[in-house]
Amino acid sequence: MKHYEVVAAVIRKDGRFLCVQRGKGKYDYISYKFEFPGGKVELGESKEQALVREIKEELDLQIDNLQEMIVIDHCYPDFRLTMTCFLAECDKSEPTLKEHLSFQWLPATELHKLDWAAADIPAVNKLIETNE
Numbered sequence: 001m002k003h004y005e006v007v008a009a010v011i012r013k014d015g016r017f018l019c020v021q022r023g024k025g026k027y028d029y030i031s032y033k034f035e036f037p038g039g040k041v042e043l044g045e046s047k048e049q050a051l052v053r054e055i056k057e058e059l060d061l062q063i064d065n066l067q068e069m070i071v072i073d074h075c076y077p078d079f080r081l082t083m084t085c086f087l088a089e090c091d092k093s094e095p096t097l098k099e100h101l102s103f104q105w106l107p108a109t110e111l112h113k114l115d116w117a118a119a120d121i122p123a124v125n126k127l128i129e130t131n132e
Contacts, residue, residue, distance in 0.1 A: 002079040007051040008038035009063055009088045010123060016105035017127060018090070019114055020059070023101050027078060032101070033117040036085060047084050055088075059095035059103075063088040070126050074119035085123045107131070 011018040018037065025031045039054035041047055048066050055063050066086040073082050095103055104114070108131030111124045 004081045008036040020100040021102045034114040035117045062091040065089045
């Protein structure tokens with residue numbers, strides 16, 4: 001089974017977290033689901049470098065103050081991923097969507113209202129637990 005090393009940004013601004021919605025993809029089980037933005041770590045990059053690059057590419061946001069939050073190992077039917085999630089802050093609240101359909105800024109108490117990609121659910125649950 002194919003394995004991917006990925007990173008995700010749990011971007012916090014004014015007490016809310018950035019949630020982005022995927023478009024139609026190769027796999028129905030993650031199409032149109034919400035996720036924390038990020039992507040694959042390229043050869044020679046640190047996880048932090050990969051995340052800063054991915055967020056700039058996908059959302060045109062500058063992130064900083066990265067703090068590792070949780071590492072999630074998840075098996076989807078067609079691939080496995082290890083996702084390191086970082087808490088981060090950003091420079092503006094209006095991302096430019098280049099790969100996603102929509103975005104929402106939500107407080108932790110409302111994150112459960114969205115239809116999340118399965119791999120992101122442990123990070124969602126951790127945010128809800130630590131912000132109750």
